[in-house]
Amino acid sequence: MTHATSRLTVKADKLVGKLSNTFGKRVLKIIFNLLPNDAKQQILRLRSLARGKDFDHLNEVWQSSRQGVATVFFASLAANFLSLAFPLTLLQIYDRIIPNEAIDTLTILLLIVVTSLSLEYGLKACRSYVSAWTDAKFEHALNTLLFRKVLRSKLDSFEKHGAGLQLERLNAIHALREFYLGQLIVNLVDFPFIFIFLGLIAYISGWLVLIPIVLLIILTYLSTRQGKTVQRRLKERREQDDKRMNFIIESLEKIHTVKALGMEAQILRRYERLQSGNTINNYLISQESNQLMVTILLIAQCNLIFLAGLGSMTVISGQMTMGGLIACTILAGRCLNPINQVIGLWTRIQTIQISEDKILEILDLPSETDINLPDFPAVKGNINLENISINRSYDASCFKSVNLDVKAGEMIGFLGDSKKDVSTLFRLILGIEKPENGQVFIDKENIFDYNLYSLRPYIAYLPNKVKMFNGTIMENLTFFDPNNIETALTLTRNLGISQFIEKLPKGYDTEVGKHSVEQLPKGTLQIVSIARSLVTRPRIILFDEANSELDGQADAVIKEVLNKIKSRYTILIKSQRPSVLKIADRIYKLTEKGLEKHEY
Template sequence: MNVGRAKDATQEDVKALSALPQASPDLMITSFFLNLLSLALPVALLQVYDRIVPNSSMQTLALLVIGVLTALALEALLRIGRSYATGWEGARFEHRMGNASFACLLGADLMAVQRKGSGVLLEEMSALKSVKEYYGGQAATSLLDLPFVFIYLGVTWFLGGPIVLVPLGMLVIFALVAVRSGIRLRKAIEDHQTSNDRKLNFIIEVLSNIHATKAMAMESLMMRRFERLQESCATASFAVAERNAISIAQGAFFSQLTMVLVSTYGALLVMDNRLTIGQLAACTLLSGRSLQPLQRVAGLWTRFQTIHIGRERLRRILSLPVDAAETLPPLPELRGHVVLEQAHFTYGGEDQEVVRGIDLEIRPGECIGIVGANGSGKTTLLSLINGTLRPTRGRVTLDGLDLRAYQPSSYKEQIGTLPQDGQLFKGSILENITMFDPDRRERALQVADDLGLTDVVAALPMGFETMVGDGAYDTLPTGLRQRLAIARALLHEPRVILFDEANSSVDSVGDTYLRAALERLKGRCTMVVVSQRPSLLRMTDRVYQLSMGTLVERVEGAEAPAGGPAGFGARRAQPLRRLI
């Protein structure tokens, strides 16, 4: 599914989640004949006890056995066919919703995704497994079987008269008990999933920082925290298992109790000559059959508590705010004229502004440098320029165009962001540079050569086909991983390059190649270089100091404040005046 279609597509999917499961005509016809054929055995018992045995009719017995075996064979075939149909419907639903939820996740607003956390998002994605059963046809078959309860009760009344009151009364009591158990089970499932979310978030946090955990000998501390989370999760899991076991035991108890009560009451009617042995046998079977559809629906009601919570979780993913709609036009080719007008930015849930009223103009082909202390908002400022973040006030334009009016995919290819900590995906080195597009192979090799990667990668056992990501990720030096991420960012020949201290983990040889590549690009594209290294700042046309959310232009030779490199000082101690 195209990420751009996420908003329109998921609106239909959210409606589908809100609706009752739909049953196809084939499923309804199959269910009808299945329940009809299930009457064969009670009718056969009635004939055997009341007609064949008293009359010693072997010919009738043979015909009856053939008929019953045929009915049982047809019933088995229909059940197999119905299982195949429900399995196929479940697979279709899982495919549709899986694609829709992942497309919505990829197309969602970055801030909305970050607020949730990886663990919660993983749990919400995995909720599809529980929801699939409900919408895939199994719930529909249980509901389709439910009306036949009245047919079984009607046949029981026709054969046994007042004996029908026993299964009827048990059905009512069982339904009330099942509803009450389901409500208690939902609360237990909610508690369990909340505990599981916390545990999963913690595991992801530890694995993401495993090097720091080991380097600082925090294993025992992390283990104690995990033990507390695991204890909470295990307690909640036990509560869910307990409620499930009670529900299953209740179903078995009422089924057996119904058979016992029908047999007891029927025996009294037989001794009173108001019922025959054959009618009693048939009514006993029919009473069990009448309870089965309700037991399946009760089981569905019990599972529905899990399904309901899973459905709400899946709906939350499908309802994530989408970054941009497909109807927005693509951004035309940029020249690289970047303008910030009174740009402000505050992260959601925080009061302090990270960016405060910045005015800045960068003309096409210009190269500016930005310095600042850690946490001063340099990465946030670059994220405003490349459209990843939206200013809470003010405006950011490229070539006079507001990025909010255009498709994100159309302008992110024209803006190359060189991150401080580049991430690699599972695949070969070449696939990571080409972003898994084989048509970009030649361009990728050229960029790799410009960054001095050809000889380094050639020394690896499989060259550019060396696998990275997952366990293999850590076998590559940090500097090499960073240079691969930089090569990927430069693949599209962007019109605007945002350099976010991308050389902080690169060795001196790699830094030389990187600086040479940037110098070749200077004048051909607009560059914003965030760095503390004077060697890079010397190639810029202007240098700015970012402090307390404001931008101040620096001049060479003046005294540098904390957070800025030596050799650059303040031209003035107030925010940069508006240049446009």
């Protein structure tokens, strides 16, 4: 049974694929034309942004959801047509079958209506399943897309807003998850059937069709007026949310200063004022939404009462049959459902726009490199800096006319106590920053003429403070790739650092990361970071005062490791310790005029 179900699923997927390839583009075009102007503008902005930037993956997100969109569209269309079977069957039963006592016809009609209701239920269940899967697929693709954009953004653009705000922007994706590919499509497919239902009411009852039409006009007017108020409240809430979130991020980033100055009470009072405004706005939005729901319920009751009252008079006068009155009552109720959905959709669009703006802010982040540039060729390790200059008014560590020629396998030392920041040179070699003047060459190739992501695997950067990801030592050594385990074990043994790891209670399975990093010796963590940087087989190592906080014993181990890997890699090392710098082939000091040779 399971095998048969599996084959049926595969066939269904193939059928859906054929339908989507044939009709998918037309369906998407129809849906786009039915969208409100605000939604059209957002989608057009997304498309222009994707074409104007190096971010063509956005189109892939939409294309990956085409099959689901087509399935939801056709299932909704078929379900709406099948929903006509029930009121029309009741019309026949009361007007023809009961007066004529036609039992055989009744049996056939009951079979037809039961079949149509079963098909309608099955289509709606299928629609719900496909819609949920498409929503999840869309969310996964968009999440990956936006996170990739954040990771590949320029460092100064990312740091300008901070990690907290970027996280808030990424969380905005959840609001879109069930909107564009589920709720929106269903509502837009259901809406045209209002006119079909009204046409049937007019055909059956004549002038009684004016009752649902007038009530629909009143409902549309009232909901539009209240919707504008909700829209204004939502904009105010967004502004207040931004102020509150910025204040939270600022307070948490400066928590040490807050505690040191005893400012907890002042910070709390300020937060309470920001939160009170947000709470009042939430209350007003809820009140407006509840009033709208009460209005919709009142209109639905008036629709039933007026149709029943005036329709009964029409039946008594002989202008309409009892079956026609029952059918019109059911059809009039069906008319209100799409309107209610569209009203809810229009209200939700106001909230969705806030989430879209946050997502567009991520897409607006400038990328640090053009992914369409060619990949960097295999690196040997030669480095050339030609007339490099950094001159920023806000930065005291500026320099000019820096020239450096490093051969593959050389070890170059830099004094770490210089007032000028050697770390900036390292960031230039990594391509994280661009020089205002001059050029950076690796193996005589200008690094900015290539895709920087293809260059980064050849360069290992060891910062002052070790950053470990949550996980085990082995997971950090292998970058969470099981294929690198043998390489990591061999590397740690050859460097003579496996003994330090194996002495730990859990060895390579020792947990490191946010909470456990302080429990391990800094020397051990730094040794692990060196081994981790070599697992990817880089050709260049940038050692940025990675031993500044180590004790003498750990420093000696680091020195021994550097001696072992010397001449096998191109090493640029910044340090304050002469014992480490002495093993370098050359030592430089960075000054305003450039690099000056230094001797110990």
